[in-house]
Amino acid sequence: MDSEEINDESDHDDQNSPGYYTRSKRRKLNKKQLEVATVSSPDLTERKRKNPIMFVPSEILQTVFKYVSHHELSGSIRLVNRRFKINAENVLNLAFKKIEKNLNVLIKNAEVSLAYTQDDMEIKCVSKLLNMLEILKVQYSIVMSTIWRYVYNEYYRTNRSCMYGGLLIDTHNIFLWKFVHYPNLLYAPAVVKDYALPQEVTRIIQMTKTFCVHFDKVNEEALHNCLVYSGCKVIDILDCAKFIQKLVLDEKVTSDTFVARYNYFFQNSWFIGLPISVTKEMEWNQKQRMMHMRLRRVVLAHNDMFLQQAQYERELILRPGPTIRIKKPGNNVYTGYGDVMDTFFYYGVMNDGAYIQKFHLDEDNDEDEVDEEVQNQAGNGPHANVPRNNSEEDIFYQIAHLGFRMNIEVRCPLSYAPLKILEKLDTNQQDILKKKHKTKGPTGISIVFECEGASYPRLPTIYEYHFKPKLL
Structure with missing residues (x-):
């Protein structure tokens, strides 16, 4: 991107050089020529230095x-x-x-x-x-x-x-x-x-x-205290998700403080933080950037999966008697992973078709065949009294296969509140914020990820993440 220009300063011949730079003598001008040169010289210099488009x-x-x-x-x-x-x-x-x-x-x-x-x-x-x-x-x-x-x-x-x-x-x-x-x-x-x-x-x-x-x-990331300047950017990103369940548990706006507690639930999704040995050191602003990137990927994938399903259902309503069969969305799965210092992250989203194929394979089977298969298995073998898999007797069956919940607690100056909160302020409050020369106050964001489906593969079901920058 950056170009480097190298200028060779050896404009004279080293062999003929007398040891100093020489130049031709200035030609003497008469009085009339001197007056003309004195008047026109500044104009020429101004024209050379100033491009007309600059005016x-x-x-x-x-x-x-x-x-x-x-x-x-x-x-x-x-x-x-x-x-x-x-x-x-x-x-x-x-x-x-x-x-x-x-x-x-x-x-x-x-x-x-x-x-x-x-x-x-x-x-x-x-x-x-x-x-x-x-x-x-x-x-x-x-x-x-x-x-x-x-x-x-x-x-x-x-x-x-x-x-x-x-x-x-x-x-x-x-x-x-x-x-x-x-x-x-x-x-x-x-x-x-x-x-x-x-x-x-x-x-x-x-x-x-x-x-x-x-x-x-x-x-x-280059900013000294980037979390403070970015404010509630995590909430701004999560508010872009269109097909999630959002609960506002608490939301208080004062003259100079914003305090809130939110609960987000992503359907057919997972988010797991697995502790590992430290592989590389990373500064906290880099960790913040990676978390923003991670949440943005989850939101984009979730919107993509469920927006496609919503568009398919809308087309079914708009075209009750289609001349050409409306094709159902294919089974799509998005996964992402990566390690940050002492934590390995694994997250992803799948649409309804992939979810049914993954966890409800017996839905398409005939009911008589399922009943006959269960009758043949019941009462036979040494494990006859063991609860059947995916039955009401199995305690793990009561846990959702997929879906993770985010519990967020925020406390920050009003200026750093989410965009939707700032847009709802009246004109007087907005004018007061604009006139402030410096924003003071603690800024902290606490996030707790809960993924109950991680208990099936014996992975951690809870991961906590805290943003605690220094005071400006």
Whole structure:
């Protein structure tokens, strides 16, 4: 990325050099020529040093930048000078915020179209387009939960950055342009092959993961007390999950303090922290970044699995008599793992089809065959009195196979509260927060993961994680 320029200073011949630098004598000028040179010299210097575009007002300069791709703005133009940097970043930040508005408008239009459409094939095409918009809306919320405190933060002072993911913005705009002008290019792959996505959506999903990890590592981890600046970022990420059970056990907002207790339950998911021997040392801000990444992966995978199931059920309702059979989502499983110092993490999500295949294999069997098999096994052999597996007599059968619960306790200054809390504040409270020059107070987040299904393979069912930064 950084280029190094090496200038050779040996501009003279070493053999003929008298030991010092020489230059030609200055030619004498008469009085008239001297006056002309004295008047014109500053003007020439000013013209050489100042480029005319530097005198253009910022509004016009930003209008010119709109004709350049956001990828070039973030990767090239933003690095020219300070003035270009300020105006390019302003264009990038506004462009990303505009994506959310466009997605919301198109989602409403697609829902209205479905209400007035009668043709079965047209319903299928519009529903596929609506599915893509919902996927992009989830991806957008994940990016916003990662960057808003450093890009769009109006509640307290922190290290400022920008939405430098120009290629991500460009890909969104390409998709939106095709959606408005050539929607057939988007829904055609999904109509031919169920659950297939166009190239733009697939790239956005991948770039979202990459960008969030890069932003955490480059922009946030480098801060001296990054947990304090990021505030309740854990809750911002968890609030992006659309198909979970969330209980607000306690939530108190005072003039300068935020205290809350939440309970999140992820269905068909697991999260296990297994103690191991220390393999490598890691600072606490790196551990925080890894936890944010881990939770983000779980949320994205959970949304992907259950959003696909919800979209399938919606299409069944919209198309009661389909001309082409509506294919059920395939069995999908997502797993992730990794070690951080003295803990090995294993987490994942599976959809309903994979869950049924994994834990309820006898549901598709005929009832008579099951009864006959049980009768043949009962009363025979030395283990006749042992409780049957997966029966009401088996104590482990009462434990859920999958699903983990998160109990979160938060205590922090009001400025560091989750985004949804800050948006609900009245105008006076928001103005008070904006006028504060420095935020003081303890910041602590305690998370307890409970995964009862881990008792089957004799793994730990509880893992505790605590964020305890130093006071600023």
